[in-house]
Amino acid sequence: MRGPRRVISLVAATAAAVGALAACTADAVVGSKVIEPAGRGGTLTLLSAAAIPTLDPQRIGDPTTGAMVGRTLHRTLTAYAPIAGEATQPSLVGDLATDTGEPSDDLKTWRFTLRPDLTWQDGSPLGCEDVKHGIARTFATDVITGGSTDALSALAIPRTPDGRSTFLGPWAQGDQAAAGQASFDQAVSCADRTISFVLAEPVADFNEMVTLAAFAPVKKDGDSGPDSGAASLSSGPYRLEGTWNAETGGLLVRNEKWRAESDPVRKANPDRIRITTGQEPGVIAATVLADDDTAKASVSLTPAPIALQQQVSSVEALRDRSLALPTGVIDYLAPNVTSPVLQSREARTALELSTRRSGYAVGLASPIGATPTASLIPDGLLARATTAVPVGEPDPTKARQILQQAGVAVPVPIRVAYREGPAADKAMSALVTGWREGGFDPTLVPIKDSYFGTVSAPGATEQYDVFWSNWSPAWGSASTILPPLFDASLNLTEAGSGRDYGGWSSVDWNARVGQIASMPDRAAREKAWAEADDVLREDVAYIALAARSAVHLAGSDVRGLAAHPYGGGAIDLGVAGVN
Structure with missing residues (x-):
């Protein structure tokens, strides 16, 4: 007989990122939860609004798709074990x-x-x-x-x-x-x-x-x-039955040649995993929440729409079938250090002090979907496990004083480039009031097409003073965040700024990056990455805004619902199943 659902302990890898989220929503279910270990058998249905163009491992760049195929079809030399117990x-x-x-x-x-x-x-x-x-x-x-x-x-x-x-x-x-x-x-x-x-x-x-x-x-x-x-041949516990259709999905069935004893990562609980793509996010959410027929054994790969998240968090029966996961994606601003108005650290410091992160997070989504943060390194990474960065309160009055003491005439005009979109428009607009109070005169410049190509092109630093961007780690190390974004030797060329949109550069910092990369001890290495991040933050090479999270919905028969380690907010199909 099936017992009531209960929330199990949150692990440190996700607790920090979602703890603040839980505080904002009071009753949101976060981290990982089960009723009991998932049983073996049945069909688990995964619902995705976005098309999944390929299952070919070398053509997969999306971390959530990579997490899905990594637990079902394609094994790698190493992998992250499922999150369990009180592991840090x-x-x-x-x-x-x-x-x-x-x-x-x-x-x-x-x-x-x-x-x-x-x-x-x-x-x-x-x-x-x-x-x-x-x-x-x-x-x-x-x-x-x-x-x-x-x-x-x-x-x-x-x-x-x-x-x-x-x-x-x-x-x-x-x-x-x-x-x-x-x-x-x-x-x-x-x-x-x-x-x-x-x-x-x-x-x-x-x-x-x-x-x-x-x-x-x-x-x-x-x-x-x-x-x-x-698709290519499977090395994992499932194989593709028939063909894969990017617009509609396909069916995964058991790979009879897979040996459980050779696999320390995947439990392969369901007999079949049906992947359905191409439905609207609202339709997917409504289907799972209705909990009828096959929906009882369904999980939304696509996060629930913002409009439904408050409903989910306020109704106990729906909360019980939801899971809020940190995605690892962090939105941030890159001040243009070559801009006449932001080339001084005092001006960049004033900009940060007048940046209302909480307003941005609420404007971007809701307290469920985004949490204010002050670092590009997600809290779940080892680099931040022992050296968390507090999110300070904005202080526009102090910002204006810093500008005046530095002899900067106020208001300081700044042109802020960002990727256009309904949520982004609202989130960026929420920053304007604080900037004005802090002594700035902002002009928001929405860019609709080819955003990253536009802001990294030669001449972009002559047109804009601040660049919006976001980033997430590729695996569980800050080495996949800081050097790709701020190592000038990797980014700054005659062809443009690469990912170092603000043009920040330091010979000493680049040398430090090389030293850290050769440190054999993982804990010491990640601590050194945190210290390298401190240098960036102190010089205001970037202004972190918000850490994004995703709310997934599940049918009442789904068990073993948990976060995939470093899977971009994906669920872990290595432990999920249906009862």
Whole structure:
């Protein structure tokens, strides 16, 4: 007999991000919850408003899709274990590999040994060459698009003068292609069940990088080439039955060749997982909330619309079937440090002091969907586990005093670029009053098309004083946040600002980044990333605004509903099921 639902303990990996959210909504259900461990069997239905173009691991860039296929179809060398109990951080474990890898002393070589007797869904052996081939596909950037290209920057493969890799993927032809292949074979090599990687620079968290879908194996002698379809053979507990349709979805059934004893991550509870795409978010929410027929065993992959979230949080029966998860996405502002009005730290400090984060969060969504934050590093990451950054109250009066003491004439005119949209329009407008009180005269400039291309283009820093943006970690390290956004050597070129939209640059800080990347101890390394973030915040290289969260709805028969570690606010299909 099924007992009443109960909320289980929140883990530190999500509690900090959602704790404030719970305080805002009083009764929101957050973190992870179960009634009892999910039983085995049945059909779990996943409902997504967005089309899912592909299940091909090297073409997947969306973290929620990566989290879905990573628990069902495509295993990787390492993976994050499901969040459980009172764990302070999600655990990295060997997945296809027997452990989390063996680095050299200089962190420029990594080795992983595959588990014995791994198989594809057709029963053929899965080996080292298949892992190597999957990674090789990411270099064919002219035909394999959309997925992570971290391998291109990490592996020790020569580059052409314009910065392109000399290895152009497994299907390139000609003498130059042969030379590139030779370089790739030196950087990624196989010896029986051991795969070795030679890196261009020390990468202390390379064993976390390989959790990305782009590092999943693809059967070398079964790959149909650059025009391969939306799906490839499965190495996980499910396989695609029939074909995949990006607009409507498809059906996953048990992979009979998968061995539970070789998999420390996935429980594979349902017999079938039906993925339905293309419905409107409101329709999905209404379907799940109605809890009729198949909806009892359904979960919304698409977060509930803002209009329904307050309803869900205010009705106990609906709260019981909801789960609010931090997505890892943080909205922020990048002050243009080359702008005449914001090149001084005093002016940037005044801008931050007059920024009303709470107003932005409410305007963006609601207290359920966004929480004010002062750091780009999400609270759930180890870098913030022991060094949380408090969100101070805005002080426009002090901001105006700082400007006057610095001899800055007020009001200070600023042009603020942001990506246009109904929620964004409302959220950005909520910042205007505080800025005016703080001594600024803001002009909001909404940009509808090609936003990031526009604000990173040459000349953008001559047109705008402040740039809106957002970002999320690719895996459980601040190394996937700070260097991509603020390492000038990676971003600032004649072609534009890259992701360093405000043009912030520091030779000393860049040197610190290199030192941190070569620190072998994870806890010490993440603490150092937090300290590097302190430097950025003190110089007001950015102004964090809000951490986004997502509310997922589930039918009354769904069990084991929990957050996927670093899955962009996705549920963990490794433990979910139906009873």
